[in-house]
Amino acid sequence: MKIVDIISLLLTLTLFLQAQVYEAQQHSSAAVISRFCQLDTSGRRLTAAGAKEMARRLMFTEGARAESAQVIVIGSFLVRSESIAAATAEFVIDYQVLGRLDSSLGFTRLHSPYSNQPLLRSEHASLVLTDTHFERDGNEHLQPIKGIPEWRIKTAPPSPHVDITAAIQYVRIAGNRTKDPIVKAKAQKTLADLEVLSQVQFVSAQAAGSFQQGPEEILSQFAQMQMDGAGLAAGDSSQLGIFLVHPAQWRQDTIAVARSFGVRRTAFSVDKAEAYVQYESLGEIDLRLRFTSSGVRGSAVRQNYKLIFDNDYSSLPSSGNDPYAKIGPSRWRIEQTPDERWVSVATAIKYVTQMRDSTRDPSIKANADKTLAVLAQYR
Secondary structure: OOHHHHHHHHHHHHHHHHHHHHHHHHOOHHHHHHHHHHHHHOOHHHOHHHHHHHHHHHEOEOOOOOOOOEEEEEEEEEEEEEEEOOOEEEEEEEEEEEEEEEOOOOEEEOOOOOOOOOEEEEEEEEEEEEEEEEEEOOOOOEEEEEEEEEEEEEEOOOOOEEOHHHHHHHHHHHHHHOOOHHHHHHHHHHHHHHHHHHHHHHHHHHHOOOOOOOHHHHHHHHHHHHHOOOOOOOOOHHHHHHHEOOOOOOOOOEEEEEEEEEEEEEEEOOOEEEEEEEEEEEEEEEOOOOEEEOOOOOEEEEEEEEEEEEEEOOOOOOOOOOOOOOEEEEEEEEEEOOOOOEEOHHHHHHHHHHHHHHOOOHHHHHHHHHHHHHHHHOO
16 A cells, blocks of 8 residues: 555544534533433333433433332423533433322322422433443343444433323323322322323414424424534434424435524424524535535525424334333424424535445545545534
8 A cells, every 4th residue: 555545544634533523512511401301201221121221322321220219290391501611511401290190090180389380390401421421231231332423411310300291191101001099190180280281282382382392492403413523424313203293205316514603593383483593504415525615704594493392202213112102292393394304514424425435436435535535624
């Protein structure tokens, strides 16, 4: 191998490694804790399979499986940042608490003193940026799992926090399974209480618009995850599924590269909204890994979205026998999305490098090297 070839290989390897670190550091820790809250609210932690899947994807250490003594029923949540450093992050989760389910399926309504308003309670969560997390094997022993650096949740609220839809499903299933007549009776009363709450929960969520995550926040999280590469690999679009009413149909011929983006709402009603994402476009990468510049460096490209407010998650793929996999919290989701995929510069460098290394076509490899050289100038 020629010295020039060795230098070129080392340079490419350096760019690839730097891109991986840069991508992990830029991945929003807020998006990780928000995704935890979204899955928790939909009832994922109420089953062993759901809890294990959440731990595998989001947690620093998988906790020992234990039945929760209580389940908190909430109307909505809001994630607030306390501090974010290079490798640690602290957040506060504000919950609008409606009540509490105990282990015998009894329900206690919770409200502020001298009023009928839901309680506002806060929980803390901490995250670490790490390339190692711990999962439990078949014998419940913790095993280290190595990967690329990413944000992982180190501490989170210990009790599940679920919305009314998930609570009703949980009580109905648990009530049907139990043979204890007292528990069955409590389950029936709890279901009646929850049904009454569910009739006013939609209106309450809209009235508390400043507390409920709005369409801009949901769209911003979606755009950030897409920029970080979610949905870019084949079969990887499920990461974005929780934001979507229908599975996205992405263009396969090009991938757009942007330096940054911004979100703005343009229309709003009780359960519908319109907004757009404006990207600072740099160019596009085609199937042969050629990069075409936008022309004017950092030109603005606007993509329009339509959102709806509901609690139907039937479009999500099934997760084994988990009965809560298709239940979601009442929140904004994207009903119509453009077909173009947008990624950050760091994500584009990683993608082009991986595609170049997996092809045997010399012309594609040459295109990739040129594209990597151009992308490096935008970092």
